[in-house]
Amino acid sequence: MLCSGHAACPGCMEALSARHVLARMGPDTIAVIPPSCMAIIAGPQPYSSLKIPVYQPTLEASAAAASGIRRALNATGRGQTQVLVLAGDGGTYDIGLQALSSAAERNEDMLYVCLDNEGYMNTGAQKSSSTPLYARTSSTPAGKLSRKKNLTAIIAAHGVPYTATASVGFMPDMLRKIDKAKAMRGFRLLTLLVPCVDGWGLPDDGGLRAARYAVECGAFPLYEVEHGTRYTVNHRERTRPVAEYLAVQKRYRGMSADETARLQAEVDAGWDWLMRLEGREAGQFAP
Ligand SMILES: Cc1ncc(C[n+]2csc(CCOP(=O)(O)OP(=O)(O)O)c2C)c(N)n1
Ligand code: SF4
Ligand SMILES: [Mg+2]
Incomplete structure (x- = not known):
């Protein structure tokens, strides 16, 4: 479903993730791809590296464009055709959030995949609200001073059928979630962590390791939320300190021991929060 010869950097995890998403979604799918690395990978019209129709909206409008395509398909008797958004984190956590929230509130029937490389990579690696605390970007050269926004929980709070995180470093879990989301109807969001070389x-060969370490240290937990309340954590073991994840990337170079300890504490707090939400659904935790 994704042709070779596209324009991704060598070793790009976004291309690898998209290839698997597209393969699972199948040919009866229309893709909506806003400006992002994925739009470069998909190619400039009239050329395309995707074997399905692609619509490229403005950066703000992915979920609105996908809503319109969905309704046009329904009106012309093509309700079985899947509408798939492939958008970056900048176009999702930040610039497209208004349209995204509206589509989630209306429970529009689409699968929205956020290819989360934690920054505006296509335009030179500026920070987004998905960039984690202390990460260096071209617009935060001394390290970001605010934390990563929790998109999965924000959209889950709309009460939509399905939101989940996944990582290409845990492929069986990722493929299961794509299949599960594909089989559902209504608004579905998958946030895929895609380490950016x-x-x-x-x-060039470091993307998969980063994708695994992020999960294994708890910085990017794998979980799914059904109907806004039922939280399930899919990878429960934390087998590394955050410091090991930081060490394999240059964007955390030069961090002090104090900053590393603070980031570890933030990851620990996020993990506890997730455990409480999961327990609450099981009746073990009174909010
Ligand atoms: C409203 C608006 N602002 C800025 C841009 C320029 N722009 C194009 S792609 C891009 C980066 C998008 O980042 P993200 O969505 O995270 O995708 P990535 O490039 O990281 O894959 C930006 C800022 C634009 N197209 N529209
Ligand atoms: S900048 Fe990053 S996400 Fe974009 S194509 Fe290159 S490796 Fe992939
Ligand atoms: Mg991005």
């Missing part, structure tokens, strides 16, 4: 300062 260029923006994170990784070696």
Whole structure:
């Protein structure tokens, strides 16, 4: 579904993730791809590296464009065709959030995949609200001073059928979630962590390792939320300190021991929050 010869950097995890998403979604799918690395990978019209129709909206409008395509398909008897958004974190956490929230509130029937490389990578690796605390970007050269926004929980709070995180470093979990989301109807969001070789300062063959370490240290937990309340954590073991995840990337170079300890504490707090939400659904926790 994704042709070879596209314009991704060598070793790009976004291209690898998109290839698997597209393969699972199948040919009866229309893709909506706003400005982002994925739009470069998909190619400039009239050329395309995707074997399905692609619509490229403005950076703000992915979820609105996908809503319109969905309704046009329904009106012409093509309700079975999947509408798939492939958008970056800048176009999702920040610039497209208003349209995204509206589509979630209306429970529009689409699968929205956020290819989360934690920055505006296509335009030179500026920070987004998905960039984690202390990460260096071209617009935060001394390290970001605010934390990563929790998109999954924000959209889950709209009460939509399905939101989940996934990482290409845990492929069976990722493929299961794509299949599960595809089989559902209504608004579905998958946030895929896609380590960026260029923006994170990784070696060309370092993407998968970063994708695994992020989960194993708890910085990017794998979980899914059904109907806004039922939280399930999919990878429960934390087998590394955050410091090991930071060490494989140049975007955290020069961090002090104090900053590393603060980031570890923030990851620990995020993990506890997730455990409480999961327990609350099981009746073990009174909010
Ligand atoms: C409203 C608006 N602002 C800025 C841009 C310029 N722009 C194009 S792609 C891009 C980066 C998008 O970042 P993200 O969505 O995270 O995708 P990535 O490039 O990281 O894959 C920006 C800022 C634009 N197209 N529209
Ligand atoms: S800048 Fe990053 S996300 Fe974009 S194509 Fe290159 S490696 Fe992939
Ligand atoms: Mg991005």
